[in-house]
């Protein structure tokens with residue numbers, strides 16, 4: 088409050104003479120005594136000025152004092168002192184008080200009493216004024232601080248746009264970076280509908296009304312979409328739309344706060360496209376590997392068969408025996424590589440199927456060691472096997488887990504200097520079977536350890552020992568272990584040795600039926616008529632030569648049409664048929680053969696590079712009895728032939 092503020096006191100009296108008397112009594116330079124000669128005048132003054140106290144004559148000509156007090160009281164709390172000429176007992180004290188009078192004085196009044204009463208109210212007024220002023224000042228300063236803070240936030244929230252609208256979505260505030268983001272200034276947008284920043288497509292589907300409704304219903308609506316700028320370009324806004332409510336909870340508008348995320352969004356889309364491209368490249372690579380492996384496999388089968396024929400025919404003399412052995416070793420090595428490649432591409436394509444059975448660790452280890460023994464022996468290594476308990480069993484695809492163990496043994500043999508030690512341990516730990524293969528070989532540098540399970544990863548300094556590996560063995564090992572729900576871990580110290588630890592879930596023997604014993608390889612004894620159908624002439628003839636050793640009668644066809652004719656003419660007991668043949672493929676040929684009379688007893692065997700489930704289902708549907716994967720081993724063919732009873 089300003090110190091020199093004049094304080095008003097109103098005197099209402101129809102006798103002007105009283106004014107002079109009271110002015111003399113109240114004499115105070117800070118007080119401005121305003122005079123009203125009538126009730127009407129008093130009311131006019133009371134409406135236009137602020138008074139510390141009103142001295143109100145009880146008897147006024149037109150509107151009485153009580154009535155004036157009543158009207159004043161409806162608008163303000165200004166204290167009223169009645170001055171009355173009546174005798175105290177005639178003054179309607181109660182009524183006066185009920186109208187808000189604070190006191191009354193009877194004429195002739197004591198000037199000192201009047202002065203002290205008026206002064207009291209002047210003082211009171213001064214105090215309340217001072218209080219009100221400081222209260223107001225505090226409130227204003229708080230508002231300023233808040234407003235300042237809000238300003239600060241709005242000005243510094245770079246990239247954020249703040250828009251306020253009324254209940255109909257008409258923009259009332261356009262703050263923050265709203266202009267920078269959209270290109271429209273506040274002047275252009277205030278008074279316009281918020282729909283202006285929505286794309287034509289969104290507007291056609293009911294936006295922004297849909298979003299406003301959603302915000303009302305849920306108290307907030309996520310606001311992530313492409314919007315439109317003044318120049319018609321698009322920007323991606325990520326933010327929220329919030330309904331603004333009054334104290335009664337009535338929605339009276341909306342606040343839309345968003346950030347321009349156009350560049351992030353575009354970068355993400357680019358990343359997604361890149362990832363998709365990479366996935367596509369990866370898919371093509373896997374497909375390429377699969378095709379390559381198939382193509383490599385086809386010529387290998389006849390070579391393998393050819394070598395076998397030479398051996399069985401006894402044509403190998405002492406001079407060629409070494410070359411023969413070398414060729415067999417190399418072919419086996421290639422078959423192994425190609426098989427690994429195929430397995431990897433099958434696993435990557437999700438096409439591998441595990442044929443799980445209950446098997447003891449002892450059996451698995453025996454089979455793995457059998458495969459790896461040539462490597463171990465050629466390195467003159469000492470192999471120590473320690474299996475905690477011979478009854479330890481796993482429920483796994485036995486071929487696959489034997490493959491895992493033999494791969495680890497092969498590596499241990501390859502990467503250990505001649506005369507090394509290899510240790511194979513198997514024991515149970517926390518419901519898992521732990522299988523470890525440890526060598527005292529050249530080891531793996533620490534920085535390479537984390538990469539050795541990656542495809543095509545080979546340790547540079549170990550390359551001299553790699554023996555033509557491709558760096559896919561450990562990738563396959565890990566994938567096979569993980570397919571079985573297990574883990575593999577490698578540890579190593581350079582020039583000291585390496586240890587590979589595989590953990591596989593222990594078989595719950597109570598819940599598993601033991602696997603059927605493997606069919607014994609009996610060797611075929613019956614002489615059969617056998618038809619071989621393959622467009623690859625070498626493959627067909629090498630298989631023919633191989634089977635002729637069993638005393639069978641062989642026929643060879645190089646396409647489907649020829650095959651059907653031969654079936655009709657020679658009524659073979661069994662036909663080994665390639666699937667991918669030009670003209671009529673194996674499926675079609677098989678279904679045609681199945682339509683022929685008299686040969687319903689023929690056993691049709693698909694001999695193909697494709698072994699996924701759906702390939703097998705297809706060959707079964709076409710009428711094949713068996714589905715063998717090239718190159719099928721002689722044992723498998725043999726056992727198949729011995730199971731055939733020539734009934735026609």
Ligand code: ADP
Nearest residue numbers: 498499502545546549556557558559560561585
């Ligand atoms: P490769 O066909 O090269 O043997 P792997 O995938 O089986 O491929 O192994 C990857 C690499 O890990 C190998 O090239 C070799 O450098 C390293 N490695 C694997 N096993 C051992 C081991 N027991 N001792 C030392 N190095 C090993």
